[in-house]
Amino acid sequence: MTRVLLRLFFVLALPAVLVAVWWTASSGSTDPFWPPLRTILKTFPDVWTADRLRTDVRPSIVRLLAGFATAAVVGVALGTVIGSYRRVRALCEPVLEFLRAVPPPVLVPVIMLFAGIGDTMKIVVIASGCVWPILLNTVEGVRAVDSVMLETARSYGITGVARLRSLVLRSASPQIFAGLRQALSIGIILMVISEMFAASNGIGFTVVQFQRSFAIPDMWTGILVLGLLGFLLSVVFQLVERRVLGWYHGLRASTRRSQ
C-alpha cells in the first residue's frame, strides 16, 4: 500500500508543482496573451463540450490513427523486404536517406495539390511523416535477426509465412516498437499542422480559429487538449508495448542479472 502511494507521489509530484507554479505566476497577469491559468481552466468546460469533442476532437483522432496505421503497415512491410535482401537495401538506402531528410510539413502544400484538402490529404501527410522511423527501425530489426535462430528455423523447416511471423517480425519487434513510438509523436505534430493549413474541423483548426478571433483563453485550452491527447496516447502505447514486448523486458532483466 505504501509503495503504491509512493509511486503515485512520484508520478504526480512534478506535474502538481508545475501547475502550481503556472497558477501563481499567471494569477495576477493582465497581459491578454498570457491569461491566468484560472481563466483558462474556467473556459475549458465551456469550449470543450461534448458537441465539440464530436465535431473537432474525434475527426483529429481518426485522421491520426488512420495515418499512423497506414504508416505502420507500409513501414513494417517495406522495412521487412528491404531488411531481408541485401541487394534491395543497397538499391534503396540512398533514396531513403534523402526522403527521410525532407521535413514532412513541407510536403503539406505538395500533397494538397493532388490529394485535395480533405481527410485524405491529412492522412497522407501524417502517414508520410510517420513512415520513416518505422521503416528504418524495421530494416535494422530485420537485419539483426540472430544467425543461430535463422539456422534453427531453417533446420526445422520453418519457412515462408511461419518464419516471418514466428521469427523475423517477433525478433524485430523491439526495434519496430521504438520506431512506432517515434512515429506517434511525429503523427501528433503532423495532425495539428495539416489541420492548420486547410481544414474545416479538427483540434489544430480550432486552435488557429481561436487565435484569429482573439479568443486567447480558448486557444490555450486547445493547447491543453493537445497535451492531454498526446499523454493519453502515449499511456495507451505503453500498455500495448508492455504486453507485446513483455518477453523482451524479461530477457533484458535476466541478462542484466546474470552479468
Add this chain to the structure above:
Amino acid sequence: MHALLVVSGLKKVYEGSGRRVEAVRDLTFTVEAGELVCLVGPSGCGKTTLLKCVGGLLAPTAGQVQLAGKPVSGPPPGMAFVFQEYGRSLFPWMRVGENVELPLKQKDLGKARRKELVADALESVGLSDAAGAYPWQLSGGMQQRVAIARALAYEPDVLLMDEPFAAVDAQTRADLEDLVRRLWRERGMTILFVTHDIDEAVYLGERVVVLSASPTVVQEQLKVDLPDERDQLHTRVAPRFAELRTHVYEQIQAAKRGTPQDAVPSDVRTDTPPPR
C-alpha cells in the same frame, strides 16, 4: 543393407575476399540406424562445418550426404539439430511449450497429436513443469534440455548435435550426457554427436570417428566396446575407458601433428585397438 546416413567424399571450401579456405577435404563415413556416433577432432578442425553440411544447412563443395538413400540438398524433414548456443537457438518470445511445438506446426499433425508430442518430449527431459516458462527464466542446462526436447518432439530419423554441452558447467554436462544416453537407449534414436571433448566422445558413443586437423579427413574410426549400461561414476574409471580415451587422445595428437594415415582408405578402418 544401406546405412541410414552416408557421407561420401564430402569437401567444403570457403571462398571469400581472395582467400580460399579448405575446411573439410575429404570425409567419408556412415551412420547405421539406431547408432550413436561421436565425431571428435582437434579444435578448429571444421566439425561444425561438417555437421552443417550433413544437416543441409551448408552446401558441400564436393561429395554428398545421403539420408535413407536420398541425397541431402537442403535441411531434410528427417533431421533435427541441437546447437551449441542454446540461448540463441530457442526463441525468447515464446514459452518453452511453444518453442517445442513450433517445428511441429510445419508437419501435418493434428493439434491433439502435437500437444501429446510436446508433453512427452518435455517429460523425457524432465521439464514437464517448465512448459509455461520463458527460456530465459531457465538455467543454461535447462535451456539445452528444452532444445533437446524440441528435437525429440520432431521425431527425426537422425539427431544432429553440435557440441551441445560445450557451454554448460561440468556437473550439468554430466547430467546432460546421461540424458542423451538414456534417450538414445529408450527411443532407439540415431544420433550424430560432435564434440571436442575426448572423454565425452568415448563415454557417449558406440563408435567414435576421429577427425584430423583442418583440412579435415577421417583420422580413424573406433568402436567403443564399453557396456551399454554406462554411468559417470564407474564407466569413467573403468580400465577399458582409459585405454580407449588414451587411444583417441593419441590419434588426435597425431592428427594435430599432421600425420593422417592415408595409406588405408578411411571407410574400412573401423577397428578397435588391441587391449593392452
